Amino acid sequence: MPTSDEWLGSALAYRSTVYEYCQLALRPSLDQVGAERMGEILQQAAAEPLLNLLIDEADGLVARLQPCLCEQHLHQQQQRLRGAIDALWVNELLATCVR
Numbered sequence: 001m002p003t004s005d006e007w008l009g010s011a012l013a014y015r016s017t018v019y020e021y022c023q024l025a026l027r028p029s030l031d032q033v034g035a036e037r038m039g040e041i042l043q044q045a046a047a048e049p050l051l052n053l054l055i056d057e058a059d060g061l062v063a064r065l066q067p068c069l070c071e072q073h074l075h076q077q078q079q080r081l082r083g084a085i086d087a088l089w090v091n092e093l094l095a096t097c098v099r
Helices: 004-013 015-026 032-047 049-065 071-098
Strands: none
Touching: 004 015, 004 049, 015 032, 015 049, 032 049, 032 071
């Protein structure tokens, strides 16, 4: 089991990725490049539990920084994000099957 110093070092290694994620998440909309980068970050988080935890915490922070988002709008955005993640996952799965 990692020590607290090792855990903190691992968490700090993700600092720039989590910061970039927050910047993207706070934008009113994403262009193609931003959407692709967001997808890359989320794919990485799906494979790396510590990054996933940090992204979950960042999502909570982003939600608090945008008080104008009502629950319904937030739910719609989450659904869109889930759809985008599902599409990326399917594309990745199909790409591995073709190999």
